[in-house]
Every structure is written in C-alpha cells, then in structure tokens.
Amino acid sequence: MTAHSNENRQASGASLKSYVLGFALSILLTIIPLGVVMGGWLEGTAALVTILIAAVLQFVVQLFFFMHLREGEDARWNKLALVLGAVILILIVGGSIWIMTYNAVAQ
C-alpha cells in the first residue's frame, strides 16, 4: 500500500528535478523585482505592474512545483477551494483599494 502510493507520487512529479526547477524559478522571480526597484530598470506604473506580476508568478511556482497542486486524488477539490479563496481575496483587496481610493478623491 505504502510502496504503491510512493510510486504514484514519484511518477506524478515530486522529483528532485521539479524542486530544483521551482527553486531556480523562484530565485529568478525574486531577482527581477529587485532589479526593477533597486537597479532602476523600470519606473512608475511599469515597475509596479512588473513586480506584482513577478509576485503572482512566484506564488504559482510555489503552488505547482512545491505544493503539487495538480497531484493526488483530491486535486480537483484543492483547486476548487483555491479558486473560491482567490475570488474572495480579489474582492477584499481590490474592493478595499477601490473604495478607499474613491473615498480619498471624494473628500
């Protein structure tokens, strides 16, 4: 039983290769925003958008390469719960920024 599930897990990608690749991508996605902000590669909105995209991409790297989102019997439910969480997260953060920015303008 245990041996069987071990085989499954290894076949589905929890390998040294995927961890090393994930780690390398994470480092790259940390160096890019550092270069943008400290190295002055970009400015203003372009810089802001770039570092936010790098952060989201790095979250995705953690999910797929380290947390193995797509694996296991419950993968579908994991993803469903994550989507629900993401929707509420965007509503809370986006909604707060939107309302409070408008509030500042209105006053």
Added chain:
Amino acid sequence: MAATATEHGHGHDHSHGHEEHNQESMKVFGFWLFLITDVLMFATLFATYVVLRNNTNGGPTAEELFQLPIIIANTFILLTSSFTSGLAVLAMHQGKLKQLIGWLAVTMLLGASFLGLEIYEFAHLVHEGATMQTSAFLSAFYTLVGAHGLHVTIGLFWMIGIVLQLAKRGITPVTERKVNVVSLYWHFLDAVWIFVFTVVYLMGVM
C-alpha cells in the same frame, strides 16, 4: 493515541489500510482548507495595509524606515527554506529517515535565522521611534508582518514536534502525512512572504 492505534491497523489489514489512507488524504485536504482561510485572513491584513500605508500621521514613512538589505537576505533565507522542506519530503518518499530529519533541521535553522533577522528589524524600528502606536501605517505594518512572523514561529515549534515523532516512530503513514502537511504550511508561508516583500517593502521604497 489515535495515531498509534491506526498505525497498528495498517500493518494487519489491507482493506483497512486503504480506508486509513483515504482518511490521511482527507486530513491533508482539511489542512488545505485551513490554508485557504489563512489566505483570507492575510488578504484582509494586506487590504488594511495597502489602504493605510500613506497615513503616516507626520511620522516616518516606509521609504525612510525600511532597510532593504535585511529584507533581501530574509527573502532568500525563506525561499531556500521552502526548497529544503521540499527536499525533506522528497527524502521521505525515498524512505530515507536520516536525510528527512536532516533537511527538516536545515529548514528549521533557516526559519530561525529568518525570525532572528525579523526581530532585529522590529527592535531597530522601535529604537528609531517607529512603534505600533506611531501611525496607522505602522499599526497595519506590524500587524501584517507580525502575523506572518507568528506563523513562522508556530511552524518552527510544529517542526520540532514532528522531528521528535519521526525520531521515535520513523516514517509511518501518520508521520508521513504530518510531514506533508507541515511542508505545505511552510511553502505557504514563503508564498505569503513574497507578497509581504513585494507589497510592503519593494512598493514601500519605490
């Protein structure tokens, strides 16, 4: 206590073992649901911080306060610890107990260095007169970054507990699930830190 009971059942009965495997995977799913609720908690803290970050009440601003070198070091420390906790899981799947404990120890050491630097940073800020009571910006800052630091602290003690269990019981379906869950938690903390790093520190000095 329940753990030892199921452990025994596993060796004896195949069909029972299968059921137990399902139960273990249900527990991992349950933990995943907890992580989603934790995401929501951090979402509210991030929203609060972003809304209040310019309300400095005449006190120091983010740009004046933050020392990026410490933060950059901490980012790479936590990133590496996320990787080493992954290596621990990998060693576990290969049945290598010593390697598993070794990688967990490295992960804990990196986690402790992260905390040490964060405490140093907080102490430094307070010394500069930037306390939680100074402004809405700093209240939101300490709450958000402190909540993450508290998670890391809990994770450290949790890992110590799991290493003790591993040393005593070895790799069983139950300890295997526990290592999987704590590593999930640790990767999650790294993911949250990426957003702290970007939204609080990088956007703070931009």
